[in-house]
Amino acid sequence: xxxxxxxxxxxxxxxxxxxxxxxxxxxxxxxxxxxxxxxxxxxxxxxxxxxxxxxxxxxxxxxxxxxxxxxxxxxxxxxxxxxxxxxxxxxxxxxxxxxxxxxxxxxxxxxxxxxxxxxxxxxxxxxxxxxxxxxxxxxxxxxxxxxxxxxxxxxxxxxxxxxxxxxxxxxxxxxxxxxxxxxxxxxxxxxxxxxxxxxxxxxxxxxxxxxxxxxxxxxxxxxxxxxxxxxxxxxxxxxxxxxxxxxxxxxxxxxxxxxxxxxxxxxxxxxxxxxxxxxxxxxxxxxxxxxxxxxxxxxxxxxxxxxxxxxxxxxxxxxxxxxxxxxxxxxxxxxxxxxxxxxxxxxxxxxxxxxxxxxxxxxxxxxxxxxxxxxxxxxxxxxxxxxxxxxxxxxxxxxxxxxxxxxxxxxxxxxxxxxxxxxxxxxxxxxxxxxxxxxxxxxxxxxxxxxxxxxxxxxxxxxxxxx
Amino acid sequence: xxxxxxxxxxxxxxxxxxxxxxxxxxxxxxxxxxxxxxxxxxxxxxxxxxxxxxxxxxxxxxxxxxxxxxxxxxxxxxxxxxx
Numbered sequence: 001x002x003x004x005x006x007x008x009x010x011x012x013x014x015x016x017x018x019x020x021x022x023x024x025x026x027x028x029x030x031x032x033x034x035x036x037x038x039x040x041x042x043x044x045x046x047x048x049x050x051x052x053x054x055x056x057x058x059x060x061x062x063x064x065x066x067x068x069x070x071x072x073x074x075x076x077x078x079x080x081x082x083x084x085x086x087x088x089x090x091x092x093x094x095x096x097x098x099x100x101x102x103x104x105x106x107x108x109x110x111x112x113x114x115x116x117x118x119x120x121x122x123x124x125x126x127x128x129x130x131x132x133x134x135x136x137x138x139x140x141x142x143x144x145x146x147x148x149x150x151x152x153x154x155x156x157x158x159x160x161x162x163x164x165x166x167x168x169x170x171x172x173x174x175x176x177x178x179x180x181x182x183x184x185x186x187x188x189x190x191x192x193x194x195x196x197x198x199x200x201x202x203x204x205x206x207x208x209x210x211x212x213x214x215x216x217x218x219x220x221x222x223x224x225x226x227x228x229x230x231x232x233x234x235x236x237x238x239x240x241x242x243x244x245x246x247x248x249x250x251x252x253x254x255x256x257x258x259x260x261x262x263x264x265x266x267x268x269x270x271x272x273x274x275x276x277x278x279x280x281x282x283x284x285x286x287x288x289x290x291x292x293x294x295x296x297x298x299x300x301x302x303x304x305x306x307x308x309x310x311x312x313x314x315x316x317x318x319x320x321x322x323x324x325x326x327x328x329x330x331x332x333x334x335x336x337x338x339x340x341x342x343x344x345x346x347x348x349x350x351x352x353x354x355x356x357x358x359x360x361x362x363x364x365x366x367x368x369x370x371x372x373x374x375x376x377x378x379x380x381x382x383x384x385x386x387x388x389x390x391x392x393x394x395x396x397x398x399x400x401x402x403x404x405x406x407x408x409x410x411x412x413x414x415x416x417x418x419x420x421x422x423x424x425x426x427x428x429x430x431x432x433x434x435x436x437x438x439x440x441x442x443x444x445x446x447x448x449x450x451x452x453x454x455x456x457x458x459x460x461x462x463x464x465x466x467x
Numbered sequence: 468x469x470x471x472x473x474x475x476x477x478x479x480x481x482x483x484x485x486x487x488x489x490x491x492x493x494x495x496x497x498x499x500x501x502x503x504x505x506x507x508x509x510x511x512x513x514x515x516x517x518x519x520x521x522x523x524x525x526x527x528x529x530x531x532x533x534x535x536x537x538x539x540x541x542x543x544x545x546x547x548x549x550x
Contacts, residue, residue, distance in 0.1 A: 199531040415546065
């Protein structure tokens with residue numbers, strides 16, 4: 001495979017003769033990687049610097065590679081892609097463990113993205129540096145510091161980099177355990193020269209992420225992605241997308257969002273609106289008006305899952321007119337009680353209203369996201385979900401209903417991080433599936449459980465963002 | 468299950484990750500790797516299914532997220548109060 005013809009939405013800088021060579025890798029195929037807004041944006045940031053010579057690397061395709069790169073970066077959106085990180089390191093003849101890279105001319109291996117920001121620890125030994133949080137400013141401080149320490153020995157480099165807020169150097173922290181098979185007893189820096197805590201970085205600018213490249217080989221052909229909001233104000237107790245990326249941020253419509261969309265419309269007619277809760281943008285209604293204009297008639301609009309009580313006939317109508325066939329809402333459960341436990345401020349009445357609005361607006365289907373094995377769940381909660389699905393089917397005949405269900409997975413930095421997976425969850429899911437089938441309802445397992453990487457993340461938007 | 472393993476994993480898993488990849492990506496492969504590394508790290512249940520005590524040092528306790536741990540604990544207690 002060769003690189004397809006891409007349309008760039010930025011001007012790459014011409015590297016100077018002193019530029020450091022950097023391999024920027026996505027540990028999956030080109031199609032998956034280029035559909036990650038996070039990967040696109042970071043690539044754009046790096047390419048815009050004349051002090052770097054950047055080559056992209058995917059598992060199936062790469063740009064011409066330097067013989068001895070100075071830096072090797074990974075954007076990790078899916079935890080199971082770690083397998084490809086290890087394979088790529090091996091194929092580049094680079095030791096997989098950081099400690100084996102201290103001597104010899106190996107690149108500085110760094111990583112970022114939602115997986116590594118949430119809990120980098122299982123992968124910590126493979127990286128020299130991990131960038132925590134939003135990349136907009138963090139990447140520049142990181143590269144600036146790399147430039148300063150270029151030529152120094154690895155130990156000096158790492159000690160200096162560890163001073164930069166948000167730059168985590170795992171090898172400078174020692175983990176001790178109560179016993180080999182026991183819990184952690186302490187995590188401490190190995191020297192007083194590094195901070196005991198590393199803070200995840202939060203970008204507070206008005207401009208959120210937009211595609212830097214439009215590619216015919218993206219998972220959604222030629223899609224231009226716009227991040228409409230970052231984080232989610234709802235704080236459902238299990239949700240990494242909300243808790244890890246707080247605070248909720250919304251760029252201004254007139255000065256930020258619309259100019260960003262116009263840039264995309266100049267090169268494609270396919271727009272994806274991304275975010276954990278896009279319809280909660282305070283000017284979302286005006287944004288819909290913008291897309292309703294006749295000039296947008298041949299536009300194809302895709303939208304990430306939306307908050308149930310924000311589904312209106314107007315929204316459904318515009319989505320229908322602009323090429324969408326269904327809408328996705330996260331209900332988690334049909335039980336009001338369970339939703340209270342998880343802080344999901346939603347009532348069944350609002351779910352009926354959302355389905356009805358979707359139907360009236362002309363959408364063919366609605367996909368509901370549910371979760372089983374949530375802490376505090378009882379068998380009655382499952383019955384409530386089944387009851388809800390049955391009622392929905394009766395109340396909105398003709399609307400295709402899909403329940404996408406996953407099991408609860410604890411995520412770092414959320415209030416439910418202390419809970420384990422319910423050992424019965426798998427059977428519960430199976431039971432739900434069987435009972436749904438009996439009722440003639442379709443139920444699919446979510447490809448991605450936990451729903452944590454769905455929303456907008458500086459470095460991690462990935463395929464399942466748009467449904 | 469693998470997601471839970473990785474989302475609550477600590478550094479001791481790195482050896483397991485290196486090992487499993489040569490076994491394949493099924494759950495069985497992970498179980499096999501856990502068996503092989505027995506004695507060197509906690510078992511799969513510890514990472515995936517166990518409820519962890521609130522005073523246990525979390526693998527990411529040196530990494531500061533947007534909210535202090537106290538707030539997360541408060542939100543947890545609010546949830547438990549409704550069980």
